[in-house]
Amino acid sequence: MPYARLSAFYLFHFGALGALVPFWGPYLLERGFAPVAIGVLMAILMGTKIVAPNLFGALADWRGERMPIVRLGALLALLGFAAVFWADGFWLMALTMAVWSFFWNGPLPLMEAVTFNHLGTRVSRYAQVRVWGSIGFILTVLVVGWWQQQAGSGVVPVAVLAMFIGILLSVLLVPDRPHAHQATQHLSLRQLLRRRELLLFLTACMLMQASHGAYYAFYSIFLESAGYREMSIGMLWALGVAIEVLVFLRMHRLLERFGARRLILASLALAALRWLMIGFFVEIVALQILAQTLHAASFGVFHAAAIHLTHQYFPGPTQGRGQALYNSLSFGVGGAIGSLISGMLWSSAGAGWTFSVAAGFAALGLAAAYWSRTPDTVEA
Structure with missing residues (x-):
């Protein structure tokens, strides 16, 4: 099982969450967005989490493969996020956040399925892979918090971009693993x-x-x-x-x-x-x-x-x-x-x-x- 490569994905995915959850609101405030606008922008992250996983899941089950779709999503999330540095004004920022959060949130369920397929009969060991997401969250919160105190909130998108690069590199190294074929007919x-x-x-x-x-x-x-x-x-x-x-x-x-x-x-x-x-x-x-x-x-x-x-x-x-x-x-x-x-x-x-x-x-x-x-x- 590619334990280290699967763990790296969770490390960087939830590391990005650690850079976003505590620090993205203050970053937007410093960029000049009003509190109401910030609330709407943060709601976009939640909205794509409702829609994107289902679309990605349906596409992967239809094609019968997951990692090529995960890799494409990781690449588009990275490219979409890069536009944050130039997005000026509410509507452009809203569009930018909708794009990159859609491609960031979509692949996670596919990676969960791939992880379980690699685990095979050792599914109870899932938590030992997923724990690296929690470790990534803690490390990112600590590092970005210290970095922000030294250099200001402008470091926040740089940290998120670094996590997205890590996500892309990690999924490039994870081999696909289809579900095990069983004799019984699935519903x-x-x-x-x-x-x-x-x-x-x-x-x-x-x-x-x-x-x-x-x-x-x-x-x-x-x-x-x-x-x-x-x-x-x-x-x-x-x-x-x-x-x-x-x-x-x-x-x-x-x-x-x-x-x-x-x-x-x-x-x-x-x-x-x-x-x-x-x-x-x-x-x-x-x-x-x-x-x-x-x-x-x-x-x-x-x-x-x-x-x-x-x-x-x-x-x-x-x-x-x-x-x-x-x-x-x-x-x-x-x-x-x-x-x-x-x-x-x-x-x-x-x-x-x-x-x-x-x-x-x-x-x-x-x-x-x-x-x-x-x-x-x-x-x-």
């Missing part, structure tokens, strides 16, 4: 989506990511309003991702011992607890530290278990579209719903109600996952 995607347990499973994934909307949008703002200093806020964010790394390293053991369904149920329950701790006990540092350690459950354990089941739910020629559905419904639709509702509640209802709604999303996801009766091993 079509339409037939698979008629299965009640699959629909409830995807609903649970969407609700889990919706519950993260308030956290990603307002956690730093909430901490700052409660008197936390910038360094403390950064350390809390880093703690969450660092614990996530440790969990990824042991995820195969957790899957073997507890099974994917139990891990998903536990993650949703702990996510609800996490949002309530943040919303009502922000002044208690020890509880905020504990809440951040639960990021390992609400994101790390849940994502690894969910993508493990997604790979089983969508076998054979439906792999690309299956991974795309998981990504677009959870991180795309779920993330958009969570961000929209938390944005509406934050000023009018306050942090307590906003994070209570986030906990409610996780609780609804727990109910959906429980009633889905999703097995640990899916029979296609």
Whole structure:
């Protein structure tokens, strides 16, 4: 298995996310964009995450090959992003961001499918490859944060461009790996989506990511309003991702011992607890530290278990579209719903109600996952 080459893709892909999430908004502000315009521009990133994975997945399943499409997407994302340095004005920047984010978000589900195909019977080892994405995120946040303090926000697009170059180089080195041919006849995607347990499973994934909307949008703002200093806020964010790394390293053991369904149920329950701790006990540092350690459950354990089941739910020629559905419904639709509702509640209802709604999303996801009766091993 090309472990190092697959890991390099995740390192650079999520390294780009680490350069974008904390720093892109301030960069746009310094470029002269108004806050409302920045909100719309950031929404474009979410919108392409809903559409692009499904189009890329459908194309890959139709052609029966993935890596040539991934490589083309990586190249076009790099070329599209280069236009950021010359994009002047809202509409040109919006077009530029729509292009490069479309080709950046589209190939990820295909790489997930290729990774699982390379793993073969060792699918529980997926987390040991994916962990390099978390490491890339941490390293990029630290390096770009330091670099920005030294040279200003103009370094942010340079850092993202460097990550995109890394993505292209890594996918050029990853060999394609088709799904294993089996004697049994696989169901079509339409037939698979008629299965009640699959629909409830995807609903649970969407609700889990919706519950993260308030956290990603307002956690730093909430901490700052409660008197936390910038360094403390950064350390809390880093703690969450660092614990996530440790969990990824042991995820195969957790899957073997507890099974994917139990891990998903536990993650949703702990996510609800996490949002309530943040919303009502922000002044208690020890509880905020504990809440951040639960990021390992609400994101790390849940994502690894969910993508493990997604790979089983969508076998054979439906792999690309299956991974795309998981990504677009959870991180795309779920993330958009969570961000929209938390944005509406934050000023009018306050942090307590906003994070209570986030906990409610996780609780609804727990109910959906429980009633889905999703097995640990899916029979296609």
